[in-house]
Amino acid sequence: MTAPIQPESSRDATSDVTAWFSTRIGGVLVPLAAxxxxxxxxxxxxxxxxxxxxxxxxxxxxxxxxxxFFPWVGGESREAAANDLQQTLILMTxxxxxxxxxxxxxxxxxFNIGGQGQYWVGFIAALYVGTHLDGFSRPVHLLVAILASIxxxxxxxxxxxxxxxxxxxxxxxxxxxLNWIAIFGGMYLFEIGGPLQGPQPSIPRSAEIPDxxxxxxxxxxxxxxxAGIFIALFALVVxxxxxxxxxxxxxxxxxxxxxxxxxxxxxxxxxxxFLALAISGAFAGLAGSVDVLGFKFAVSTGDFATNxxxxxxxxxxLLGRNKPVGILFAAxxxxxxxxGTSTRQLDPEVFEPALAVDLATMIQALVxxxxxxxxLILYLWRARRFVGLGRRVQPxxxx
Amino acid sequence: MPDTPLLELRGITKRFPGVLANDxxxxxLVKGEVHxxxxxxxxxxxxxxxxxxxxxxxDEGEIRLNGKPVRIxxxxxxxxxxxxxxxxxxxxxxxxxVAENIVLAVEPTSGPFLDLHAAEKxxxxxxxxxxxxxxxxxxxxxxxVGMQQRAEILKALYRGAEILILDEPTAVLTPxxxxxxxxxxxxxxxxxxxxIFITHKLNEVLDIADRITVLRQGKQVDTVPREGATPExxxxxxxxxxxxxxxxxxxxxxxxxxxxVDNLEVRDERDxxxxxxxxxxxxxxxxxxxxxxxxxxxxxxxxxxxxxxxxSGGRISVGxxxxxxxxxxxxxxxxxxxxxxxxxxxxxxxxxxxAENLALHDFRKKPDSRWGCLFPKRIVQRAVxxxxxxxxxGGGPQTRAASLSGGNQQKVVVAREVSRxxxxxxAAQPTRGLDVGAIEFVHRRLVTERDEGRAILLVSxxxxxxxxxxxxxxxxxxxxIVGEYPPGVSEEELGIAMTGGRRQAx
Ligand SMILES: Nc1ncnc2c1ncn2[C@@H]1O[C@H](COP(=O)(O)OP(=O)(O)OP(=O)(O)O)[C@@H](O)[C@H]1O
Ligand SMILES: [Mg+2]
Numbered sequence: 060m061t062a063p064i065q066p067e068s069s070r071d072a073t074s075d076v077t078a079w080f081s082t083r084i085g086g087v088l089v090p091l092a093a094x095x096x097x098x099x100x101x102x103x104x105x106x107x108x109x110x111x112x113x114x115x116x117x118x119x120x121x122x123x124x125x126x127x128f129f130p131w132v133g134g135e136s137r138e139a140a141a142n143d144l145q146q147t148l149i150l151m152t153x154x155x156x157x158x159x160x161x162x163x164x165x166x167x168x169x170f171n172i173g174g175q176g177q178y179w180v181g182f183i184a185a186l187y188v189g190t191h192l193d194g195f196s197r198p199v200h201l202l203v204a205i206l207a208s209i210x211x212x213x214x215x216x217x218x219x220x221x222x223x224x225x226x227x228x229x230x231x232x233x234x235x236x237l238n239w240i241a242i243f244g245g246m247y248l249f250e251i252g253g254p255l256q257g258p259q260p261s262i263p264r265s266a267e268i269p270d271x272x273x274x275x276x277x278x279x280x281x282x283x284x285x286a287g288i289f290i291a292l293f294a295l296v297v298x299x300x301x302x303x304x305x306x307x308x309x310x311x312x313x314x315x316x317x318x319x320x321x322x323x324x325x326x327x328x329x330x331x332x333f334l335a336l337a338i339s340g341a342f343a344g345l346a347g348s349v350d351v352l353g354f355k356f357a358v359s360t361g362d363f364a365t366n367x368x369x370x371x372x373x374x375x376x377l378l379g380r381n382k383p384v385g386i387l388f389a390a391x392x393x394x395x396x397x398x399g400t401s402t403r404q405l406d407p408e409v410f411e412p413a414l415a416v417d418l419a420t421m422i423q424a425l426v427x428x429x430x431x432x433x434x435l436i437l438y439l440w441r442a443r444r445f446v447g448l449g450r451r452v453q454p455x456x457x458x
Numbered sequence: 459m460p461d462t463p464l465l466e467l468r469g470i471t472k473r474f475p476g477v478l479a480n481d482x483x484x485x486x487l488v489k490g491e492v493h494x495x496x497x498x499x500x501x502x503x504x505x506x507x508x509x510x511x512x513x514x515x516x517d518e519g520e521i522r523l524n525g526k527p528v529r530i531x532x533x534x535x536x537x538x539x540x541x542x543x544x545x546x547x548x549x550x551x552x553x554x555x556v557a558e559n560i561v562l563a564v565e566p567t568s569g570p571f572l573d574l575h576a577a578e579k580x581x582x583x584x585x586x587x588x589x590x591x592x593x594x595x596x597x598x599x600x601x602x603v604g605m606q607q608r609a610e611i612l613k614a615l616y617r618g619a620e621i622l623i624l625d626e627p628t629a630v631l632t633p634x635x636x637x638x639x640x641x642x643x644x645x646x647x648x649x650x651x652x653x654i655f656i657t658h659k660l661n662e663v664l665d666i667a668d669r670i671t672v673l674r675q676g677k678q679v680d681t682v683p684r685e686g687a688t689p690e691x692x693x694x695x696x697x698x699x700x701x702x703x704x705x706x707x708x709x710x711x712x713x714x715x716x717x718x719v720d721n722l723e724v725r726d727e728r729d730x731x732x733x734x735x736x737x738x739x740x741x742x743x744x745x746x747x748x749x750x751x752x753x754x755x756x757x758x759x760x761x762x763x764x765x766x767x768x769x770s771g772g773r774i775s776v777g778x779x780x781x782x783x784x785x786x787x788x789x790x791x792x793x794x795x796x797x798x799x800x801x802x803x804x805x806x807x808x809x810x811x812x813a814e815n816l817a818l819h820d821f822r823k824k825p826d827s828r829w830g831c832l833f834p835k836r837i838v839q840r841a842v843x844x845x846x847x848x849x850x851x852g853g854g855p856q857t858r859a860a861s862l863s864g865g866n867q868q869k870v871v872v873a874r875e876v877s878r879x880x881x882x883x884x885a886a887q888p889t890r891g892l893d894v895g896a897i898e899f900v901h902r903r904l905v906t907e908r909d910e911g912r913a914i915l916l917v918s919x920x921x922x923x924x925x926x927x928x929x930x931x932x933x934x935x936x937x938x939i940v941g942e943y944p945p946g947v948s949e950e951e952l953g954i955a956m957t958g959g960r961r962q963a964x
Binding site: 128303304305307308309311313316317318319320321322323326327442 | 488516678736764766785786787789790791796798803804807809810814817818819821827830831832834
């Protein structure tokens with residue numbers, strides 16, 4: 060001990076390469092394999108329904124607008140691609156934010172299913188500020204609306220947090236209950252005769268926010284991609300910094316990994332449960348405000364029950380492995396899948412749109428399933444004689 | 459002893475990212491033999507055994523059973539080949555009974571139904587055959603660690619193990635339980651079973667093993683018969699230098715009282731009284747040892763002293779300040795260090811890096827952080843220094859704690875607690891799972907800390923450790939302190955007090 064003989068000799072080149080490989084690539088491998096596998100199985104189903112999977116996937120891909128990035132696509136199809144890509148990115152924006160919301164809670168060992176409720180309270184708060192307050196300049200008005208959504212979302216998440224921290228009520232149950240409260244509360248506000256119903260007396264719909272609180276359009280027109288995407292990208296940075304560069308993030312992660320050790324380290328587990336859910340709610344609330352301020356501008360009572368963005372956020376966090384870059388790509392994937400298979404984009408000759416929507420849902424589900432079953436994937440990987448690459452397979456029981 | 463080996467490992471090599479854990483290791487096991495595997499922390503013992511049990515796959519080398527090469531792809535294969543393993547962390551399901559756990563995955567059935575009666579009967583037979591007394595119908599959660607270990611051994615036997623691997627089985631046992639385990643091992647041996655036994659305790663090796671294989675830095679150094687082996691010789695083989703097996707320490711110079719405990723009462727999880735009116739103090743510059751059989755209130759006492767559990771009565775003060783109701787955080791801030799009993803449950807966040815683990819107490823303060831902002835570079839810098847100072851092997855600051863060997867994990871915990879310069883250091887089983895060299899280092903370090911004026915409370919089930927380190931010894935029995943002894947007291951006398959003998963005499 061006093062004469063440390065660092066086992067230099069036992070460090071050899073091969074193991075250094077595998078070390079690099081497993082830390083850099085290992086975390087990417089599984090989600091990537093999960094996605095590929097999901098698309099392969101999806102293709103099989105396409106085949107069974109009597110279509111050509113290659114042309115179907117190609118049509119879906121072109122519907123996402125991602126072909127805009129190919130320099131050889133020009134002329135009219137380039138314009139069409141630009142339009143499609145705008146839709147994909149518009150949808151990606153709230154997905155990134157709800158993905159972060161779920162991921163942040165995950166890192167504290169909590170499962171926040173309340174994204175939906177938090178999204179809606181954020182949405183409504185921003186809408187209210189947008190429609191009922193005035194006399195601000197555009198940046199200030201926007202800022203107030205966004206802050207309102209963050210506060211509303213964090214209160215909604217924070218309620219579940221307080222319940223968890225004080226009486227130990229399970230967050231899955233409480234956040235689901237809060238979802239319904241938000242949904243029915245929202246319906247009540249905007250229904251015919253409701254306190255916040257808009258100017259048309261016979262339509263259960265809110266007023267539209269004035270142009271002066273819209274997020275700046277940055278690309279295209281139908282509807283245009285708005286500045287909310289920068290908010291989402293910035294949120295990714297905030298997420299990373301918060302988690303890895305602050306004492307708060309350290310505490311959240313410690314509690315998420317091992318609450319008993321965290322307690323021993325002088326960290327209050329209850330406080331972090333509360334904070335994690337409140338912060339998680341803030342991100343989801345922000346997703347609501349970028350949607351309303353960016354391209355929805357108003358809400359009808361019918362929208363409340365049909366919005367699945369916050370749920371897709373769960374898939375985004377899972378596939379993205381709670382990592383900022385992972386979340387970004389996962390959100391892009393799910394948004395593209397949604398847009399590429401939407402009725403408007405797909406040529407019915409190639410693949411019936413009704414089937415396409417189901418295909419999208421199925422692929423989504425498969426991706427989540429395979430990400431959850433990462434042991435299975437690693438097993439398949441190993442079976443392909445890639446022994447030694449990737450992460451540890453069996454957690455060694457440590458003395 | 460017949461000459462044809464039952465089991466041969468030939469040239470086993472295993473690489474982990476950045477570490478060569480096993481480097482062309484050879485090992486032979488003959489039928490009916492108890493073979494001890496010795497080596498420093500991180501020498502590759504657990505890895506080698508996990509390979510034999512099918513949990514890891516060797517990069518090179520072969521395994522032969524009865525002369526025939528075999529492939530062990532999974533624990534299932536190992537079990538089918540008659541190889542059983544008892545991990546140091548038991549793999550029992552707490553809510554199930556001993557019998558249910560034992561038959562898990564190989565349940566006897568009558569028709570489509572689980573025949574639990576037959577299972578219990580078979581378990582009972584095995585347990586009488588090998589002298590493994592354990593109640594088949596008891597829930598695992600409610601039995602002692604020693605009993606759980608027996609359940610694990612029974613589980614292996616039930617599945618037809620002819621070769622039994624025990625990875626540091628005595629690290630979690632009290633000396634009495636260890637003696638009982640040895641009796642069991644001898645009866646297994648008498649029935650023709652072969653046993654591979656990992657331990658860091660040299661006297662155990664000399665007590666039970668027929669042959670001893672020593673690993674150092676992943677390589678097999680030597681295999682020697684017990685005859686002629688000495689603790690010093692084995693230690694030298696393991697560490698590559700002479701090890702001082704006794705602690706040499708100057709006379710203590712006790713100063714002011716730093717930890718004062720007055721009539722402390724603490725309840726356990728089930729709300730039963732676990733500590734019943736304990737009073738003692740620890741002065742600056744002395745080591746007070748608390749001896750006792752596991753389960754006599756040690757855990758609850760330690761938890762109360764470190765702010766992890768609120769006492770139900772009495773008073774605790776640190777450096778004159780009342781901390782009876784202080785939480786863990788305040789207790790840390792007041793300079794109470796705590797080497798916890800179980801490094802995996804509490805001492806480490808296994809998914810954190812070593813640097814993050816080393817910052818577990820100080821991340822809120824300068825220089826680790828300021829105004830809530832963490833400075834990872836500084837945290838890593840300090841980690842580099844500590845890992846070197848405490849000779850933690852098998853990884854750097856960015857290595858995940860989970861991938862370290864058991865003993866090296868323990869060193870990380872010790873490094874963190876000692877380096878904070880605590881005024882009061884509560885050390886519970888500080889050398890659990892450490893190799894002789896590391897024990898020597900930690901013991902010396904504790905004495906140095908003492909001489910720098912810290913108050914050290916040592917809680918250990920190892921009488922030897924208590925006797926060699928303590929300046930005063932307190933015996934805890936059924937939640938009360940039943941006696942105070944000078945360091946010169948005999949093991950026998952302590953042993954009697956620890957089992958309640960003294961109280962009857964009084
Ligand atoms: N799963 C793993 N991933 C990466 N490295 C590992 C893993 N398991 C073990 N190692 C490394 O391999 C080496 C040997 O570890 P092993 O657990 O076999 O040691 P050991 O001899 O059992 O030590 P101890 O006495 O401390 O339990 C160590 O350097 C350890 O850090
Ligand atoms: Mg080990």
